[in-house]
Amino acid sequence: MAGLIEKSINMGLGVFSYSREKIEEVVDDLVNRGEVARKDAKDLVNDLVKKGEEQRDDVKKxxxxxxxxxxxxxxxxxxxxxxxxxxxxxxxxxxxxxxxxEKEIATKTDISELKK
Known part of the structure; x- marks a missing residue:
């Protein structure tokens, strides 16, 4: 089920527009509803944040x-x-x-002064 949720967030809303706090809220809600195991929640948040940053970089590029x-x-x-x-x-x-x-108008002294 977590894979389906992850895909829908990635495709529909775009993870890059979510802040870490918002992603944590969504994952906490999934944990509370029993759709994601508590032990997997932190990894899921980190993975979604990482994907969001990658998407943001891709969009900028x-x-x-x-x-x-x-x-x-x-x-x-x-x-x-x-x-x-x-x-x-x-x-x-x-x-x-x-x-x-070229025109031999200036002396070497004049030219060295111009170079300064």
Whole structure:
């Protein structure tokens, strides 16, 4: 009978939405009605809590994957695709140094000052 109850909770309501306290209440009720042995109650609670956490993690991963797929589909930049001001300054500084060296406009002293 416990297997049937476990399956119905997993399938119908989703264990991931239950708190440990709520699961303990449900299992205590099953024990009181004689559908689950007292000695099996703790293991059942732990198993249901573990399955709930696994389901929660699976749902989070599924949501994350769907969001990333939607961002890719719409070609929307992600945080890691963006550069900050300091990185932009570094890129500009390097480009300026390359141009100045190429045009032989700046001396080595000037260039070393730009690199700071």
């Amino acid at each position: 599924m949501i994350r994957d769907e969001i990333l797929e939607a961002l890719d589909y719409k070609d929307i930049a992600r945080k890691e695709d963006l550069i900050n001001k300091e990185d932009l300054r570094k890129i500009i500084r390097e480009e300026l140094i390359d141009i100045l060296q």
